[in-house]
Amino acid sequence: MKGVSLLISFVLIILLTITTAVIINLWIVSFSRSSAETIISREETKISCLNANLAFEKILFCKKNGFGDLYGTIINSGNLKLEGIRIDILYQNLSLEKIELCRVNDKLISCLNSDAEISVGERLGYNLTINSNFKTIYLTSIQCPEVRDRVEASDVETKC
Structure with a gap:
């Protein structure tokens, strides 16, 4: 008997095929x-974010030598506590600056990684130094990126 019999070779091929299929x-x-x-998690987040609303309540800018202080108040007027608050500044040259916000008592300040939370109905003040050639200012939550407010430069009150 030379080599492997035909029956053994068929059995080995069938076992290899079944193992590969499994x-x-x-x-x-x-x-x-x-x-x-992953899809369910994303959809649950989108559904919970339907009840979220984050808005600038007041926004002021004080210009000083090409830069200035942007300050005011934001409010969570929705029905969901929001986390990861961020302000994005779109400049005239179309560059975008993303400013992560951290909470210190009842104020929001610039930081590296946003840990800011804002409860339902809560108002928080902020004060940021930015370049004066801004075009649009966006307020958003990393938790619910579709929930955002925006203010054009022409609508920002200049006050020092």
Whole structure:
């Protein structure tokens, strides 16, 4: 008898095929479950953010030598506590500055990673130094990026 018999080779091919099918099936099930969980999580966040509202209540700018102080108050007038508050400044040259905000008592200040939370109905003051050639100012929450307020430079009160 030379080599492997025909019956043994068929059995080995069938075992190899079944093993490969099981491995591929396990990977597909794992990938599908992970994708479904990600999609569900995103949709749950979008649904919870439908009740969110974040707005500039007051916004003032005091110009000093090409720069200035941007200050005022923001309010959470929605039904959801918001986290990760950020102000984005769009300048005349179309550059964008993203300013992460951290909470210190009842004030928001610039920081590296936003840990600011604002409860429902809460008002928080802010004071930031920015370049004076801004075009648009956006207020947003990292938690709910679709929830945002915007103010054009022409609508910002200049007061020192």
